[in-house]
Amino acid sequence: MDAIKFENVTFGYHNQTPIIENLNLEIKKGKYTVLLGHNGSGKSTIAKLAIGLLECQDGNIFIDGIELNEKNLNQIRSKVAIVFQNPDNQFIGSTVRDDMAFGLENKCVDPNLMDAMIEEYAKKVNMHEFLDTEPTNLSGGQKQRVALAGVLAMQPDILILDEATSMLDPIGKKEIFDVIQELKVKRSEMTILSITHHIEEALFADEIIILNNGKVVKVGLPNDLLYDQNLLNQNALEAPFIIQLEEKLKQANIPFEPTLDVKELVKQL
Template identity: 50%
Template sequence: MIKVKNLTFQYDDNREVIRDLSFEIPKGSWVSILGHNGSGKSTLAKLLIGLVEADSGTIEVDGITLNEKTLNEVRKKIGIVFQNPDNQFVGVTVKHDIAFGLENMQVPQPEMLARVHEYAKMVGMEEFLNKEPQQLSGGQKQRVAIAGALAMHKDVIIFDEATSMLDPEGVNEVTKLIRHLNQTTDQTIITITHDLDFALMSDYAIILKDGEKIGEGKPVDLFVNEDLLKSSKLNIPMGLNVYLKISQDESLKNNKELVEALWSFNSIK
């Protein structure tokens, strides 16, 4: 369980990025943090893993309040995958990259090798263990980063715009993997995104605007509120936009089969 209460943060230029933010994330859930550029969502990710320190408010992870003394303990519970796969590849090969965090944790070598192979296989990269970074696609690098986070057995994994720099094939690969993790593990998944199609697959969504929470709930409930989506400056996907227009049209909205088919198309997992 993650509990955020009355969180506030501003940068050195006195620009307030997070404003009195409160929410809870249940263990084992998939939660999307949504917002337009500048909404504070990536800063929130940094706050959750202690890369920056809040000016006020609290962050609690499994009953542990994040502060200078508990930072290492909290980081043992939370892993993060950043948006640019090129910036997070630290090993000379896929094998070394997945093992990097395990080496820092001083995991015994036999267990380390077992985990490297286990999680490389889970993300479909077992055949690439001896490949170098330049031999991989963006989606493959992102899979390696995810394998590295999984191998460390973190309770929570944050994906900070993990699909924003990928081509359509890479986006599809990473999306399928996150969905698989959500359905087959007890890990808490937090996805930082501005993509409504992607967020629609999560269990819960929180929408930020100018550092404040302007909406939260199940995506299927939030995303039918067109005024809320427009206020957040999020781009409404074509399929969802068609659904919203039809549901507002007196001559079409009573066609239940059409409306239900469109919603099923948008919300399919």
């Protein structure tokens, strides 16, 4: 069964020209999928449709096999957590601690366990010293860390990250990525859908979906898609740095250990 399934979904803002037309999309359960597409390709629209923030004009959306409709919206929202690009719109609590508690209360977490969980997850994203700070006093990157800590603590079945690390520097991005990987190892059944135009993230995906103008152009493995220069060019994407380097070394006849996995190489950087 797919964690997220779009069946012939059509959607246009204000019922006007569709941004997305007859879209079929399958996000596999327990996998780390990266939805790649340049700005304006419809990624955030898809994320909002998947959690019922927007309603499609035609077609069906299924979350864990359950059809998304008004009747079971709450049931679906209890399974899915999302972090958006702009964290400003996501804070409810007056302090970081309150904000994280809010999500956990909604999940009916035992109040006796809650404090420890908040501390644990705030620590994972390096925000434990800010637990009593008002969210408005945090930088964009810090807000993203808090938003991520909040949803990770909730341990959702399905986690959607919509450009959720866009305000972090490369080290910050890697830190968050490591936390997510660690969580994924502990809970292998968790589905992660990372929506991004940042191609480096796609190196580690179980599956990549390339989106352009609201249409799925290609679905495949990193090794098949990220070396395909034509495919990337046609979709206004650039190969990850490490692959560009590998190709340049090959062109220059500089020996490159072909058995060396690029992912391992990136980890060593």
